[in-house]
Amino acid sequence: xxxxxxxxxxxxxxxxxxxxxxxxxxxxxxxxxxxxxxxxxxxxxxxxxxxxxxxxxxxxxxxxxxxxxxxxxxxxxxxxxxxxxxxxxxxxxxxxxxxxxxxxxxxxxxxxxxxxxxxxxxxxxxxxxxxxxxxxxxxxxxxxxxxxxxxxxxxxxxxxxxxxxxxxxxxxxxxxxxxxxxxxxxxxxxxxxxxxxxxxxxxxxxxxxxxxxxxxxxxxxxxxxxxxxxxxxxxxxxxxxxxxxxxxxxxxxxxxxxxxxxxxxxxxxxxxxxxxxxxxxxxxxxxxxxxxxxxxxxxxxxxxxxxxxxxxxxxxxxxxxxxxxxxxxxxxxxxxxxxx
Amino acid sequence: xxxxxxxxxxxxxxxxxxxxxxxxxxxxxxxxxxxxxxxxxxxxxxxxxxxxxxxxxxxxxxxxxxxxxxxxxxxxxxxxxxxxxxxxxxxxxxxxxxxxxxxxxxxxxxxxxxxxxxxxxxxxxxxxxxxxxxxxxxxxxxxxxxxxxxxxxxxxxxxxxxxxxxxxxxxxxxxxxxxxxxxxxxxxxxxxxxxxxxxxxxxxxxxxxxxxxxxxxxxxxxxxxxxxxxxxxxxxxxxxxxxxxxxxxxxxxxxxxxxxxxxxxxxxxxxxx
Amino acid sequence: xxxxxxxxxxxxxxxxxxxxxxxxxxxxxxxxxxxxxxxxxxxxxxxxxxxxxxxxxxxxxxxxxxxxxxxxxxxxxxxxxxxxxxxxxxxxxxxxxxxxxxxxxxxxxxxxxxxxxxxxxxxxxxxxxxxxxxxxxxxxxxxxxxxxxxxxxxxxxxxxxxxxxxxxxxxxxxxxxxxxxxxxxxxxxxxxxxxxxxxxxxxxxxxxxxxxxxxxxxxxxxxxxxxxxxxxxxxxxxxxxxxxxxxxxxxxxxxxxxxxxxxxxxxxxxxxxxxxxxxxxxxxxxxxxxxxxxxxxx
Numbered sequence: 001x002x003x004x005x006x007x008x009x010x011x012x013x014x015x016x017x018x019x020x021x022x023x024x025x026x027x028x029x030x031x032x033x034x035x036x037x038x039x040x041x042x043x044x045x046x047x048x049x050x051x052x053x054x055x056x057x058x059x060x061x062x063x064x065x066x067x068x069x070x071x072x073x074x075x076x077x078x079x080x081x082x083x084x085x086x087x088x089x090x091x092x093x094x095x096x097x098x099x100x101x102x103x104x105x106x107x108x109x110x111x112x113x114x115x116x117x118x119x120x121x122x123x124x125x126x127x128x129x130x131x132x133x134x135x136x137x138x139x140x141x142x143x144x145x146x147x148x149x150x151x152x153x154x155x156x157x158x159x160x161x162x163x164x165x166x167x168x169x170x171x172x173x174x175x176x177x178x179x180x181x182x183x184x185x186x187x188x189x190x191x192x193x194x195x196x197x198x199x200x201x202x203x204x205x206x207x208x209x210x211x212x213x214x215x216x217x218x219x220x221x222x223x224x225x226x227x228x229x230x231x232x233x234x235x236x237x238x239x240x241x242x243x244x245x246x247x248x249x250x251x252x253x254x255x256x257x258x259x260x261x262x263x264x265x266x267x268x269x270x271x272x273x274x275x276x277x278x279x280x281x282x283x284x285x286x287x288x289x290x291x292x293x294x295x296x297x298x299x300x301x302x303x304x305x306x307x308x309x310x311x312x313x314x315x316x317x318x319x320x321x322x323x324x325x326x327x328x329x330x331x332x333x334x335x336x337x338x339x340x
Numbered sequence: 341x342x343x344x345x346x347x348x349x350x351x352x353x354x355x356x357x358x359x360x361x362x363x364x365x366x367x368x369x370x371x372x373x374x375x376x377x378x379x380x381x382x383x384x385x386x387x388x389x390x391x392x393x394x395x396x397x398x399x400x401x402x403x404x405x406x407x408x409x410x411x412x413x414x415x416x417x418x419x420x421x422x423x424x425x426x427x428x429x430x431x432x433x434x435x436x437x438x439x440x441x442x443x444x445x446x447x448x449x450x451x452x453x454x455x456x457x458x459x460x461x462x463x464x465x466x467x468x469x470x471x472x473x474x475x476x477x478x479x480x481x482x483x484x485x486x487x488x489x490x491x492x493x494x495x496x497x498x499x500x501x502x503x504x505x506x507x508x509x510x511x512x513x514x515x516x517x518x519x520x521x522x523x524x525x526x527x528x529x530x531x532x533x534x535x536x537x538x539x540x541x542x543x544x545x546x547x548x549x550x551x552x553x554x555x556x557x558x559x560x561x562x563x564x565x566x567x568x569x570x571x572x573x574x575x576x577x578x579x580x581x582x583x584x585x586x587x588x589x590x591x592x593x594x595x596x597x598x599x600x601x602x603x604x605x606x607x608x609x610x611x612x613x
Numbered sequence: 614x615x616x617x618x619x620x621x622x623x624x625x626x627x628x629x630x631x632x633x634x635x636x637x638x639x640x641x642x643x644x645x646x647x648x649x650x651x652x653x654x655x656x657x658x659x660x661x662x663x664x665x666x667x668x669x670x671x672x673x674x675x676x677x678x679x680x681x682x683x684x685x686x687x688x689x690x691x692x693x694x695x696x697x698x699x700x701x702x703x704x705x706x707x708x709x710x711x712x713x714x715x716x717x718x719x720x721x722x723x724x725x726x727x728x729x730x731x732x733x734x735x736x737x738x739x740x741x742x743x744x745x746x747x748x749x750x751x752x753x754x755x756x757x758x759x760x761x762x763x764x765x766x767x768x769x770x771x772x773x774x775x776x777x778x779x780x781x782x783x784x785x786x787x788x789x790x791x792x793x794x795x796x797x798x799x800x801x802x803x804x805x806x807x808x809x810x811x812x813x814x815x816x817x818x819x820x821x822x823x824x825x826x827x828x829x830x831x832x833x834x835x836x837x838x839x840x841x842x843x844x845x846x847x848x849x850x851x852x853x854x855x856x857x858x859x860x861x862x863x864x865x866x867x868x869x870x871x872x873x874x875x876x877x878x879x880x881x882x883x884x885x886x887x888x889x890x891x892x893x894x895x896x897x898x899x900x901x902x903x904x905x906x907x908x909x910x911x
Contacts (some may be wrong), residue, residue, distance in 0.1 A: 051508050053621040069510045070623050078512040084505035088527045088609050098513030099557070131609040151513055342624070346791050347801035349708045360719055363768050367734035370744055374737045413793060420640045423627055432641070434884050435648050440823070441883075442652070443830025445850040446869040449857050450651040453658050453866075460654065461646070485647060507626055517626045525626065539724070546727025549832030549850065553857065566729040566833065569889035573733065573837060578742045585733040592725040596718070602653035 001062055001187050002027045003048060006317040011057035017043045018058050019055070019211040030181050032198035035208035036234065041191045042159055044208075048189060049157050050074040060155065077148030077186075079158040083140045091143050092128040095119070108114035118146040121180065124332040138169040145177075146195035149184070156181075162197060174201050191225040195235050199223065199244055207231055210249050227335040228239040231239045232270045239276065239311045241269040243287070243336065254328070259336035266339035273300065275333040276313035278321065285327030287311060303329070368589065375586035388584040395565040396587070398476055402564075403544035404482035410540050411533070414491030421492070422499045426488035439588050442547030451482055452554045474556030479564060482551045483544035490543065495529055502528060513579055531606045538599035542592055641897070655873045667899035670856075670867040675844045680871065682725060685760070686848060687828045690767040694824055698775025703805070706783035717780070723772045731769045732837025735762065758840030763848060766834040771824045778892065779783035779813055786812060791881035819883065819891035826879040830872060 003025040010018040032039040046052040048059060048070035057068045059263060066074060085094050092115050099111045106114075119125050122142035124135075132140055135335040141161065148156060161177070162170040170266050178201055181188050192198050199219040200207045205218040215227045226232040233240075243250040243257070244266040250259040257269055275282075278301060287303040294300075299317045304310055311329055375383065383542040386392065421433050439447065454551040455462045462473055472478045502525065548566040556562040563571075565588055572581040625650060627633065654842035670676055673793060678890055700857040701720060705713055723731065737743040739756040756762050790812070794804040812819075839846040843855060886892065 050514060050623060051512070053623055055567070055621060071508065072514050074512075076512060078509065080505045080509060082503075082505065084503060084509040086506060086510075086524055097510070097515070097523070101510075101513060101519045103514065103516040131611075133610050147509075147513070346707050346795060346804070348703060348805075349710070352688070352700040352704040353708070355697065355706050356716070359697040359700075360716070360772070362815050363765065363772055364719060364722055364765065365770065366744075367731065367738050368726075370737035371730070371734040374742070413640075416636060417640050418642070419627065420637055423625070423634055424637055426637055428641075430884075432644055434880050435644065437880050437883060438648050438652060438876065441621075441826050441830075441879040443832060443850050443872045445832040445853050445867075446655065446830070446872050446876075447651060449853065449862075449865055449869060450654045450658070453654050453862075454650055460650065485651065488647065504625075511626075517629070520626050530748045546725075548727060548836075553854075566727050567732055569729050570837065573736070578736070578740075582737065585727075585730045588727050588730050589792070592633040592727070592730075596722075596725055606781065 002060075003187065003189070004060040005044070005048070005057065006060065007045060007057040008041070008044070008054045008059060010047060010052060011055055014243065015133060016209055018047070018054075021208075021211070021213055022057075022088040023206060023213065023216070025187060025189060027187055028185045030178070030201065030203045031190075032202035033189065033191045033208060034193070034195060034198040034205050034234075036193060038210075039208040041193075041208050043158055045157050045189060045191045048155070049076050049078050051078070064267065075151075075154045077156045078155030079141075079144045079148050079156070079161055082162045083132075083144040085140055085143055085147070087132050088169065088246050090131055091119070091120055091135070094132070094143055095128075095146045095150050098147065102151060106319060114150060118150055121149070122146040123176075136166050136169075138173060141165065141173060145180075149186075154187070156186050157190040158188070160203045161190055161191055161194070162194075170197070177201065179209045199235075207234065209234075226335060229270060229340060232335055234336075237273055237312065237314070239273065241271070241305070241309055241311070242307065242339070243267045243269045245338075252285060254283065254304065255331055257331060257334050257336055262336050263338055267336050268339050269331070269334050269336050271331050271334040273313045275331060276311065276331060277330045278315050278319070278326075278327055280327045281328070281338060282328045284330040285311075287327060287329050289321055289323050289325040289327070292321055303327075305329070371582060371585055371589060374578070378583055382579070383558075383583050386580050388588050391559050391563070391564070392568060392584055394560045395563050395584075397567045398479065398562060399545060399564045399566075402476055402479040402483055403541055405480045406487060406544050407486050407537055407541045409480075410488055410491050411537060414488065414493060414536065415529075415533070416501055418492045418495040421520055424426040436489050436492050440487050444486060444547065446554070447485055448482060448550040448553035450552065451478075451485060455481060455554065472560075473554050474562065476562055478554040478556070479551050479562065483547055486547050486550045487540040490540040491533065491536035494532045494539070498529055498532040499525075525558050531603050534599060534602050534606060536593075538595055538610040542595055545591060546588060639698045652873060652877075655866055655869050658862065660863075660864070662863040666863050667867045669872075670861075670864040673864075675847070676852060676864075676868055678844050679847045679849045681830050682760070682763070682847065683849040685765050686767055687825055690764050690771065690828050691821060691825050694768055694771055694828075695775050695817070695821055697772070698779055698820060700822075701776040702779035702783050702813075705780055707788055710760070715889040720776050723770055728766075728770055728831065728833030728835075729837060732766055732776045732834040735766055735769070735834075735838050739765075756845055757838055758842065760846070762838035763835050764847065766826045766838045767831050770831050770834050771827045774827065775817065775820035776825035778823075780822050782813055783809075808835075815886050815889040815891035819886045822879055822886065826876065831873060836855045860900075 005021055005023040008018055008021045021040070021044060031045060035041045037329050043052060047054050050066070051068055058065055060066060061074070081327055086097065089097065095115050095118050096111050099106050099114060106120045115128070119128055122145055124139060124142055124146070127135060127139065133142070161174055165173065201221060202219065204216060204218055205222050207222060209230055215222055215231045222231065223235060226235060232238050232248065242253045243252040245264050247264070248258065248260050248262070250257045250262065250267050250269055252269055259267065282333050286306040289301055289303045291302040293302070294298060294317070298314050299319065300312060300314055301321055302310065302312050313329065348603045365368070378386070417436065421429060453459050455464050455465070455478060457463065457473070459473070465472060472481055497538055506524055506528070507520060510524045515523070546566060548570070551564055552567055554562060557567055565584060569581050569588070572584065674758060694734050705716060738756065739749060739762065740746050740747060741750065756765070791807050794808045795801070799807070830850055832854070835848055836851055839848065839851060840856065841847060841851055847855060853865045853868045856868060883892070
């Protein structure tokens with residue numbers, strides 16, 4: 001099922017949570033809504049579900065205007081942030097709930113068979129008789145997913161699906177959700193504030209800030225070509241250096257970076273820690289090392305430039321460098337944006 | 341057990357045990373000993389006398405009726421107070437506690453005034469041939485009044501704290517309002533309802549002040565058990581008073597135990613494996 | 614089409630306008646009949662024979678003595694009960710000892726017991742038929758049919774009031790604050806007054822207000838132990854009964870109006886204290902486990 005949001009607006013009291021968002025999600029696509037808290041991502045998800053109604057604009061499911069269809073008639077599967085499993089029902093009863101209350105009457109045996117099938121899909125065979133309080137967080141997450149899938153939704157919506165889990169469980173479930181999606185091919189939209197999660201899992205990432213879409217594209221597109229300082233910062237660690245643009249080139253103290261299309265005047269250069277090189281002799285931006293952090297995979301150096309700006313970069317573990325060393329930083333790759 | 345670093349255990353526990361012992365346990369023990377001193381035959385003949393049995397019947401039946409009314413009305417009231425906002429809801433919310441705050445004797449005479457044949461309600465009801473004051477119905481009305489807040493006040497906080505996501509989840513799965521209430525909301529209220537029911541029923545069984553004014557107090561028909569105890573006392577028949585009072589006491593204890601059991605059962609799903 | 618208000622919310626369970634209006638209507642009507650009407654009728658009946666009768670009832674020496682006795686009872690029973698409530702809450706929430714749960718159940722017992730049973734039970738302790746009766750007689754100490762009996766019976770029926778407000782709250786607050794205060798060298802009393810008390814003051818006051826209302830209004834238990842001696846051991850509720858059965862209905866309602874006013878003030882105080890956060894941490898009953906409204910979060 002294709003979903004289309006057309007100039008959607010949502011205001012809570014005076015807070016404009018979602019401002020004029022237009023978005024298309026192709027049938028069978030797995031899309032992440034990524035943004036900091038308060039960016040409106042959960043509100044968008046809840047409007048797609050019908051748990052909130054938009055104040056303006058339209059939401060289409062296929063060709064149908066679904067803007068005002070209440071959640072129970074919208075045919076979506078929703079996985080809540082804290083799962084919202086019914087605590088007084090067993091895992092089986094939770095999964096069967098949607099089939100039992102549905103207007104479409106199902107045979108008891110058919111429901112039971114479907115529950116078994118879903119338990120197998122989410123790899124919880126044998127836990128059907130447990131109550132939610134008796135299983136782990138990751139298992140509850142999978143029950144919530146099975147329950148949402150049980151009613152054969154047209155669209156699957158997940159609100160911070162891995163937010164409440166610890167890192168190891170998170171990584172496993174992420175891969176596994178991708179497998180399930182590939183197997184079922186259901187249009188899926190999920191919300192996260194974790195860029196790694198979004199980039200790992202999604203076909204397409206929609207980045208939101210202050211109720212608006214700031215950029216969208218495949219993980220590759222948003223990573224390689226961030227369109228704004230916000231996106232660059234939000235997607236991962238980045239060094240920021242003040243610069244001045246003159247005629248399509250950004251000049252910092254000891255560095256010059258191509259900056260086509262950036263207006264003349266004050267600008268900011270952003271560069272990932274992996275895109276900086278260190279050398280004892282110039283040329284480059286003069287800096288002195290303040291700290292060296294050793295990690296299993298490498299060595300991170302924290303330094304301060306002559307202009308007083310902090311930079312972080314990664315060097316080979318074998319490189320001899322210690323606090324107090326003087327040297328030069330060169331930029332292998334960087335983005336330039338007009339100063340905010 | 342964790343180590344105790346705070347001071348004051350002996351003092352606070354001492355005060356507590358002394359007070360509970362002197363004020364609560366000692367009198368109840370005295371009552372039980374007094375009743376037990378009767379011997380089984382006398383005891384049984386007193387508590388199974390036809391007048392006593394009639395008093396149990398009217399007390400229990402009225403209490404059941406009042407509790408059933410409060411179950412429905414209390415739940416509706418709790419629902420309205422947590423779910424809906426309308427002009428005056430704060431006032432209603434505050435008024436719910438009036439039966440707790442108003443002395444029972446005061447409630448008794450004012451309910452009697454309302455439901456007597458010449459009262460505001462009684463005069464209307466008598467048009468339809470319904471008599472409330474000085475009938476078992478009056479006993480029930482008084483019990484309804486005095487035990488009304490229990491169910492409201494036990495259910496209300498649970499309803500307030502109910503995670504809205506549970507309801508949303510049930511809606512997203514296609515449940516109708518009635519189904520969601522029946523299968524999700526009501527079962528989650530059950531432990532609180534049980535607690536409220538038991539408090540409400542216990543209060544009704546033991547209520548005295550509000551009832552004696554409206555009841556008529558005719559032996560065999562509108563005489564509640566608590567009143568019978570009182571009458572035996574006034575007749576200086578202390579043994580009978582002790583025996584019948586012990587029936588009320590034991591009933592209260594049994595109810596406490598049963599309620600705890602039922603609640604534990606209703607909450608068994610929260611136990612971790 | 615949908616650019617109207619920002620209050621557009623999808624309906625929750627029970628939000629259909631018709632159902633909603635119907636339920637509010639029923640609750641308002643039944644509430645008015647069952648709760649409001651009894652309060653109003655007290656005022657109406659109290660003045661049914663005019664201001665003069667009202668004033669003369671209140672000026673009557675027996676009425677004044679009944680008021681006096683009720684106030685004295687409250688002034689003695691409530692503070693003692695408060696001290697007990699604090700001690701019980703401190704012992705139960707700040708320490709682990711065997712029998713804690715059982716003690717909780719015992720403290721709650723008076724809630725489930727008929728006040729008449731309580732009164733009768735006291736007869737068998739202090740009455741001539743009871744444990745200490747003969748001994749008290751020898752030393753000519755009057756407990757029953759006198760003020761001490763009234764106070765004791767009042768303390769029985771209100772024993773759980775303060776404790777049950779404090780225990781859930783202090784349980785929820787835990788022991789960390791007190792433990793860090795003592796580790797900094799504060800004495801037990803100092804810890805209580807400067808760390809614990811500020812955190813529980815509203816709940817404490819809440820319990821005291823409710824306890825006071827019940828003490829002033831107690832009828833059944835006091836009725837058994839007081840002996841109903843007009844002008845001597847009649848508290849205000851007993852005085853009401855006496856006037857009522859004396860066919861002085863207006864007088865009975867005039868006396869009742871005093872208690873009704875106290876009840877209204879109790880409710881106002883209760884609402885004010887709830888605004889301060891009192892009465893929030895609550896369990897259906899102390900002896901039962903807390904009811905989780907939501908699934909325990911990981």
